[in-house]
Every structure is written in C-alpha cells, then in structure tokens.
Amino acid sequence: MATILEFGPFRLDADAGLLFHGAEPTPLGRRAVALLVLLTGRAGAPISKEALIEGAWPGLVIEDSNLTVQIAAVRRVFDEVAQGADWIETLPRRGYRYVGPAVTVAHPDPTPEVLTPPVLALPDKPSVAVLSFSNLSGDTDQDYFIDGIVDDIITGLSRINWLFVIARNSTFTYKGRRVEVKQVGRELGVRYVLQGSVRKADDRVRIAAQLVDAATGAHVWAERYDRRSDDIFALQDEIALSVVGAIVPRLRRAEINRVNRKRPDSLDAYDLVLRAQPDVDSGMPEQVTRALALLERAIALEPSYALAHGNAAMCHHCLFLRAGLQEADRAASIRHARLAILHGQDDALALTWAGFSIGMDGHDRGAAFTALEAALAISPSSALTYILGSVILAWGGEAERAIEWSDRGLRLSPFDSWAWAAFDAQALSHFHCGRYEEAARAAYRSVQANPAHSITYVQLTAALARLGRLEEAKAAAARVLELHPAFRYGRQFLGVDCAPALAASLGDALRAAGLPE
Incomplete structure (x- = not known):
C-alpha cells in the first residue's frame, strides 16, 4: 500500500520516490527525494549527516x-x-531538520466495491488506459495538439x-471530467493508467506524464518534458516516442514484481517468462542458467512462444561468451533466435533478442538488422532494439x-x-575512432x-592503456580476470x-x- 506524505502544496510518494506539486512531478532526483523522506518522516527532529548519508x-x-x-x-524546489x-x-x-508546514501521512485505501458500473476482470497480460491529457494553457485551440500526442502514445x-x-x-469519454484513477481502472478493467498535462506558452511546451497503478494509487513512473515548439508535429512525435520508450521498461519491471508475488507453482507460460526476465537481463552465467530452467518450462507449455525463445537465445548467448565459448551454447542461441523470428513476426521484443543473437553469435549482421528493423x-x-x-x-x-543507435536508445x-x-x-566506437578520452568516459x-x-x-x-594511464589500465585488467578468469581477448574477439x-x-x-591473448 502506497505511503503519501503531504505538506504545504506538496505530496511525497515515498514508495515511488517522487515529489509532486499538484499533479506535476518536481525535478528532484532520487537521492534528494530519499533525504526528504527521512526529514519529513521525522519532522522537527534533528537528523545527523551520517544518518542522512546512509539513508540516501x-x-x-x-x-x-x-x-x-x-x-x-x-x-531550491521549495523556494x-x-x-x-x-x-x-x-x-x-550536526545535520539538518525539517521545520516546514505540518506533515500528514496518508495510506490510500482501495476504493470500496460499487454495484455500477460493473468491475471488469483484468486481462491476462498487463493493461493500460491513456487518459486525455489536461490542457493547462487556457487556450482551447491547443486541444488538437494535446489530443494528437495522446493518440500517438x-x-x-x-x-x-x-x-x-x-x-x-x-x-476519451473521461475528457474534461475529474475522475479517480482507481475508478478508471475498475470501469475500464486495466491495471495501469497514464495521465498527464500540457502547458504551452510562447515557444515552449511543458508536458508532464505519470503512470499509476490503478489498484493501489502508487506511481510507477513520472516524467516532465520541456521543449521548444518550433515544429509542433515533430514535437508531438518526439514526446510520444519518449513517453512510450520510458514507460515500457517500467511497466515490465512492475509486472515482474507483481508476478513474483504470485504463487510460485503457477505454470502459466507468460508468468514463467516474466519470472525469468531479471535473470536474463543480468547477463551473468549463474543467473541465466536459472532463467533457462523457467524458459524451458514455458516453451514446454507453449512451443511457439516467441518471447520465451528470444529470452532463451539471450541466455545461451551469455553462456557462450562468458562460460567457455562452447559451440553447443552458440548453436542453441542461434536455434532459439530462429524460432523467435519464426513465431514472433508481431513481437518487437522477441525479434530484438533474436536479432542480437544472430548478429553476435551467428555472425550474420545482415540477418540481424533485418530482424531489428x-x-x-x-x-x-x-x-532495447537500438x-x-x-x-x-x-x-x-x-x-x-x-x-547514433546507442544515443537513440x-x-x-x-x-x-x-x-x-x-x-x-560508445566506448568501443570512440576507441575505434581514436577518441580515447571519450572512450574512457563511456x-x-x-x-x-x-x-x-x-x-x-x-x-x-583498452582506453586507459591508450591514454598512457598504464597503472589504472592494469587495475581494470585485473578486474576483468577477477570477474572472468578464463578471459582471453583473442578468443573473445573471434566469438x-x-x-x-x-x-x-x-x-x-x-x-x-x-x-592474456
């Protein structure tokens, strides 16, 4: 259940790590928010520097x-x-102390059941409703622009x-109405609701968006975008792409957390893939071995499950490069990648995993970019594709x-x-171009x-060695061998x-x- 601290014109969502002024998130980073949670949570009491540092x-x-x-x-935000x-x-x-307006603690309770409208059952997969964004400009002529952004999202x-x-x-039936997120979730049968606001003044546009768990009211994600409005339609496309790109990883993480709270004996293929995902993303041999056990169960339940095959390809890719360059792992990576492409023509994530395995392990970059494109x-x-x-x-x-592709991603x-x-x-690319400072920074x-x-x-x-900082380079090299004792750069380059x-x-x-070579 979300914990909300309210004081003055602010709401502090301690669980999400966000400070809101009204409906808009402030630009405070996670360290600053962590400090604020400690200070307002013990309003009026001194907190030592040591306690604040340990907390943040x-x-x-x-x-x-x-x-x-x-x-x-x-x-600065308060001021x-x-x-x-x-x-x-x-x-x-000694430290610091919060001495501002009184702090109240709110624990949002689930909204009671109502007879009408009926409560819709949640779909088997994550579900989201995007509400019309509020127009804060006071200019109804901007409604078309705001609706266009929401349409694109x-x-x-x-x-x-x-x-x-x-x-x-x-x-859009909710447009112009004040409505609780929990009500929207019940009425539309969705787990998440995206809402936002747009303010346009002169040649600037500010868009705030937040993704909320409709069951608990907790914030999953929030962001604010400030842009020049020279080309209103290009801006519309840019904002929509940015919002979608930022939401999707957060949604997947929220779903993984939700599934991990379910009964561990669930055999649903989708849940098995979600449970495997954090270990797949780790890129570490021990974890991906554990993920493969779940993915193999998912594939046994649903042999044509493209995303399960794509994740399995990534697991075998990791094992190939980090656990001995065994040909069996390389072959398995390619085999699962081809099955992901065969069954996943409408699945961007499955095609992305598959393209990467085929490019890196199959050494077929043409086929890889066909899948990525x-x-x-x-x-x-x-x-992730970029x-x-x-x-x-x-x-x-x-x-x-x-x-260019890494910057886009x-x-x-x-x-x-x-x-x-x-x-x-970026580090590899700058190194290849002789830009060793940029390579080291990346x-x-x-x-x-x-x-x-x-x-x-x-x-x-490599970058430090080229910069003549040989002692630092040797320290980094020692870390390579500590993490991967069998590392031989010649074999790795061939791989x-x-x-x-x-x-x-x-x-x-x-x-x-x-x-060693």
Missing part, C-alpha cells in the same frame, strides 16, 4: 559536499514553489503485443552508426537496465551502470566476430595492460 547513499562512502548539493536542490527555502534548517556540524503502446491497451474512444517497424520506441543494435554495430567496426529510455550496453558500444559510465560485467572493464582497460582493424587495435592496448 546506503553502503557508500561519500563526501559531505554530496549531501550539501542534494539539500540545496530540495531547498521556487512556495518560498520555502527555510523549511530545511541547517544544524552546524496510444498507437505506440498498442504496437507492443504483450500489452493490452484501451482504445481512445473509451479513454522489423522490430522497429512494429515498435518505433523500442529502446541499444542492442548499437552493440552489433560497434563490434562490426561501424563506429558512427553505433554511436538512451534518449528513449535513459534509465534502461541495458543502458550499460549502450555505453559499451567505459566508466558502463562500469557504473553494471559493475559485475567483465566486458565493461575490457573497454576501460563476437570483431572487425579486424578494431581487434588489432584493442589487442595491442589490452596486451600492454597485461591481459
């Missing part, structure tokens, strides 16, 4: 200046909205075959195109669980996003069919840092 940066050693920066961000910069009191050498979500999307003719035709906002495509391009030596889903792969592609971002993956340290090792010129340049740098 658990397990990390950071400087006090990081805390100071985040507290300043909270004060801009309610002239409340003094709501956070500094206690010299509905169309984009409708292309995702694992998602049940209510048609606009149903959702088919995925984008189905779902133009598929961030991210994994960028990896194939980078290893193939197509540096500039790889950077990160633009669609900045916090994607696969973001590290996009940074990897490699550091990849390491930060996924510190358990050895390949991220490979790119970092991914690395472009010859890139392989030669990388090899020279890795050899200088002490990695």
Whole structure:
C-alpha cells in the first residue's frame, strides 16, 4: 500500500520516490527525494549527516559536499514553489531538520466495491488506459495538439503485443471530467493508467506524464518534458516516442514484481517468462542458467512462444561468451533466435533478442538488422532494439552508426537496465575512432551502470592503456580476470566476430595492460 506524505502544496510518494506539486512531478532526483523522506518522516527532529548519508547513499562512502548539493536542490524546489527555502534548517556540524508546514501521512485505501458500473476482470497480460491529457494553457485551440500526442502514445503502446491497451474512444469519454484513477481502472478493467498535462506558452511546451497503478494509487513512473515548439508535429512525435520508450521498461519491471508475488507453482507460460526476465537481463552465467530452467518450462507449455525463445537465445548467448565459448551454447542461441523470428513476426521484443543473437553469435549482421528493423517497424520506441543494435554495430567496426543507435536508445529510455550496453558500444566506437578520452568516459559510465560485467572493464582497460594511464589500465585488467578468469581477448574477439582493424587495435592496448591473448 502506497505511503503519501503531504505538506504545504506538496505530496511525497515515498514508495515511488517522487515529489509532486499538484499533479506535476518536481525535478528532484532520487537521492534528494530519499533525504526528504527521512526529514519529513521525522519532522522537527534533528537528523545527523551520517544518518542522512546512509539513508540516501546506503553502503557508500561519500563526501559531505554530496549531501550539501542534494539539500540545496530540495531547498531550491521549495523556494521556487512556495518560498520555502527555510523549511530545511541547517544544524552546524550536526545535520539538518525539517521545520516546514505540518506533515500528514496518508495510506490510500482501495476504493470500496460499487454495484455500477460493473468491475471488469483484468486481462491476462498487463493493461493500460491513456487518459486525455489536461490542457493547462487556457487556450482551447491547443486541444488538437494535446489530443494528437495522446493518440500517438496510444498507437505506440498498442504496437507492443504483450500489452493490452484501451482504445481512445473509451479513454476519451473521461475528457474534461475529474475522475479517480482507481475508478478508471475498475470501469475500464486495466491495471495501469497514464495521465498527464500540457502547458504551452510562447515557444515552449511543458508536458508532464505519470503512470499509476490503478489498484493501489502508487506511481510507477513520472516524467516532465520541456521543449521548444518550433515544429509542433515533430514535437508531438518526439514526446510520444519518449513517453512510450520510458514507460515500457517500467511497466515490465512492475509486472515482474507483481508476478513474483504470485504463487510460485503457477505454470502459466507468460508468468514463467516474466519470472525469468531479471535473470536474463543480468547477463551473468549463474543467473541465466536459472532463467533457462523457467524458459524451458514455458516453451514446454507453449512451443511457439516467441518471447520465451528470444529470452532463451539471450541466455545461451551469455553462456557462450562468458562460460567457455562452447559451440553447443552458440548453436542453441542461434536455434532459439530462429524460432523467435519464426513465431514472433508481431513481437518487437522477441525479434530484438533474436536479432542480437544472430548478429553476435551467428555472425550474420545482415540477418540481424533485418530482424531489428522489423522490430522497429512494429515498435518505433523500442529502446532495447537500438541499444542492442548499437552493440552489433560497434563490434562490426561501424563506429558512427553505433554511436547514433546507442544515443537513440538512451534518449528513449535513459534509465534502461541495458543502458550499460549502450555505453559499451560508445566506448568501443570512440576507441575505434581514436577518441580515447571519450572512450574512457563511456567505459566508466558502463562500469557504473553494471559493475559485475567483465566486458565493461575490457573497454576501460583498452582506453586507459591508450591514454598512457598504464597503472589504472592494469587495475581494470585485473578486474576483468577477477570477474572472468578464463578471459582471453583473442578468443573473445573471434566469438563476437570483431572487425579486424578494431581487434588489432584493442589487442595491442589490452596486451600492454597485461591481459592474456
């Protein structure tokens, strides 16, 4: 059940980690929100710097200046909205204290059953309704633009075959009405509701959107977009793609969390795939081995389940590259990828997994991009398609195109669980072009996003060696071997069919840092 802290003009959703002013999320980051939860949760009481740092940066050693920066961000938002910069009191050498308006705690209760309208049963797959966005501009002439954005979002979500999307003719019946999200969920029979607002002034447009769990009222995702409105229709398309790209990973994570709370003996193929997904995404041999057991059960239940085959292909890809380069794993990766393509002509995610396996393990980049481009035709906002495509391009030596695809993927889903792969592609591409500072920077971002993956340290090792920072390069190389003791860069390059010129340049740098060939 969601916990909401209310004070002044603000609502703080502690579970979602979001601070709202009215219906719009504020730009506070997750660290600042975590601090605010601690301060308002103990309103009036001093909280030490040590307690605040541990709450917002658990397990990390950071400087006090990081805390100071985040507290300043909270004060700035308070001041801009309610002239409340003094709501956070500094206690010299001790810590901070919240002294603003009284804080009340609300635990939203499920809405009682009503006789009419009837409660619709939820579909077997995740379901969403996109409500008409509120026009905050005071100009009814802008309604066409706002409705166009919502239309495009509905169309984009409708292309995702694992998602049940209510048609606009149903959702637009709520236009202009004040209605509770829980009521919409009951009346339309959906688990999630997307709502938002648009404010247009002069040459700027601000769009706020939030995805809410209709059963609990908890926020799953929220974002705000500020853009120039020079080309109103291009802006409409850009916003719609960005919203869809950002929502889809969050929806899938919310569904995984929901399924993991169900009875563990459920044999539904869809639930089995969802349970396997986090282990597939980990890219770690032990976890993907565990995922394969679930995926094989799903395939036994439904042999033509494209997404199960696509995930299985990714699992065998991981085992091939990270568990000994065994031919059996490479062959299994390709076999499942072909089955995913055969049965998944309308499934963008299955085609994406399949294309990646065929490109990386089958060394057929032409066939890979046929599958990836088919995925984008189905779902133009598929961030993962661009991210994994960028990896194939980078290893193939197509540096500039790889950077373009990785940037596109990160633009669609900045916090994607696969973001590290996009940074990897950028590191490889910048290295290939001799831009070693940029390569090191991208490699550091990849390491930060996924510190358990050895390949991220490979790119970092190479870039640092080329920059002449040999001691740091050797430290990164040691981390490669710690995570992947059997790593041999020559075999690894053969495994991914690395472009010859890139392989030669990388090899020279890795050899200088002490990695074995």
